[in-house]
Amino acid sequence: MNFLEKRIVEDGQVLSSSVLKVDSFLNHQVDPELMEKIGKEMAVRFQGTGITKIVTIESSGIAPAVFTGLSLGVPVIFARKQKSVTLQDGLFSAEVYSFTKQQTNTICLSAQFLTSGDRVLIIDDFLAYGEAALGLCEMVQQVGAVIAGIGIVIEKSFQPGRQKLEKKGYRVESIARIQEMKEGSLTFLTNIKEETFHE
Amino acid sequence: MNFLEKRIVEDGQVLSSSVLKVDSFLNHQVDPELMEKIGKEMAVRFQGTGITKIVTIESSGIAPAVFTGLSLGVPVIFARKQKSVTLQDGLFSAEVYSFTKQQTNTICLSAQFLTSGDRVLIIDDFLAYGEAALGLCEMVQQVGAVIAGIGIVIEKSFQPGRQKLEKKGYRVESIARIQEMKEGSLTFLTNIKEETFHE
Numbered sequence A, B: 001m002n003f004l005e006k007r008i009v010e011d012g013q014v015l016s017s018s019v020l021k022v023d024s025f026l027n028h029q030v031d032p033e034l035m036e037k038i039g040k041e042m043a044v045r046f047q048g049t050g051i052t053k054i055v056t057i058e059s060s061g062i063a064p065a066v067f068t069g070l071s072l073g074v075p076v077i078f079a080r081k082q083k084s085v086t087l088q089d090g091l092f093s094a095e096v097y098s099f100t101k102q103q104t105n106t107i108c109l110s111a112q113f114l115t116s117g118d119r120v121l122i123i124d125d126f127l128a129y130g131e132a133a134l135g136l137c138e139m140v141q142q143v144g145a146v147i148a149g150i151g152i153v154i155e156k157s158f159q160p161g162r163q164k165l166e167k168k169g170y171r172v173e174s175i176a177r178i179q180e181m182k183e184g185s186l187t188f189l190t191n192i193k194e195e196t197f198h199e
Helices: A003-011 A023-027 A032-045 A062-072 A131-142 A161-167 B003-011 B023-027 B032-045 B062-072 B131-142 B161-167
Strands: A053-057 A076-082 A091-098 A103-110 A119-127 A146-156 A172-182 A185-188 B053-057 B076-082 B091-098 B103-110 B119-127 B146-156 B172-182 B185-188
Touching: A003 A023, A003 A032, A003 A146, A003 A172, A003 A185, A032 A062, A032 A146, A032 A172, A032 B062, A053 A062, A053 A131, A062 A076, A062 A119, A062 A146, A062 B032, A062 B062, A076 A131, A091 A131, A103 A131, A119 A131, A119 A161, A131 A146, A131 A161, A146 A161, A161 A172, B003 B023, B003 B032, B003 B146, B003 B172, B003 B185, B032 B062, B032 B146, B032 B172, B053 B062, B053 B131, B062 B076, B062 B119, B062 B146, B076 B131, B091 B131, B103 B131, B119 B131, B119 B161, B131 B146, B131 B161, B146 B161, B161 B172
Parallel strands: A053 A076, A053 A119, A119 A146, A146 A172, B053 B076, B053 B119, B119 B146, B146 B172
Antiparallel strands: A076 A103, A091 A103, A172 A185, B076 B103, B091 B103, B172 B185
């Protein structure tokens, strides 16, 4: 298990076959040292891909994104979740359906911080159905910038998010990939790249 | 001028006598290196005060808070803004009136991450009327924890936030203190402590 998988096993709570609660280190209480490690690991995985900007979404994406930005030496933009569809001038927006909340939200990004010359790394805390990541990609592409990759902290690999993103040609890197969850237990999906984490 | 005051002068936009837009490095696009510097400066200002936890509020408080947490070696909890007053079990809440948006929001914090033995540093991006900081203090005190101090990135010193907080006995440290704003210009309030920033 890598450092994040270990932490999930120690401090996460599997509430059902689809709900993992990681409120103690990622979604409500945040462990800054863990976030720094995540940022360094993201930077290793995407090194040499010419990233110029990171785009994430408030709120839980911000901590992993700013540490990735620090490691890669690039600015971070966090998209805003808006309940209202009233948009200001110069704002890109996308509709994101939340399967958890069963509602559609409009997310937005100011046009002034991205240009067509940017190579963007999308960072988010969870990948499940992929709707938030797709919405972020859509906004980035509205400005003509390139998606260099998508970096996810925790991927629920039994849900279709990765497939949807890969089908669109995006490279997805997730630090922890969960293969299956049952109340009280979970298993990770490991591949050769992730084996490098073993100590 | 210190590093943050310089950045405000270079990249901030004074939109009116009360509105400062710092979307390019703090509120929408975030400069991770600047956030790291802010975290280190907060840690210097509050060193030796026995802080065990940082509490902030989503979303713009998160980046400065996690870097402060990294420098002090303590976890960060970000309070959630809730539109609904329907609260789950084990949640502390406070009402926060926003003068900007002219509406009252309920903010909340899970009871499980704070104990009466904690010494809490409140971190926020802006201090204006002090309502958000007061709401955070109120929740922290509901659990019986001690407020060790309040660390602010940008203080609008011409608004009553600091006075309200100091009147309650809280120590307030702000990295940039704005004395006055006029469309297109601003002046900082400096004191001997802040002079140490001069290079």
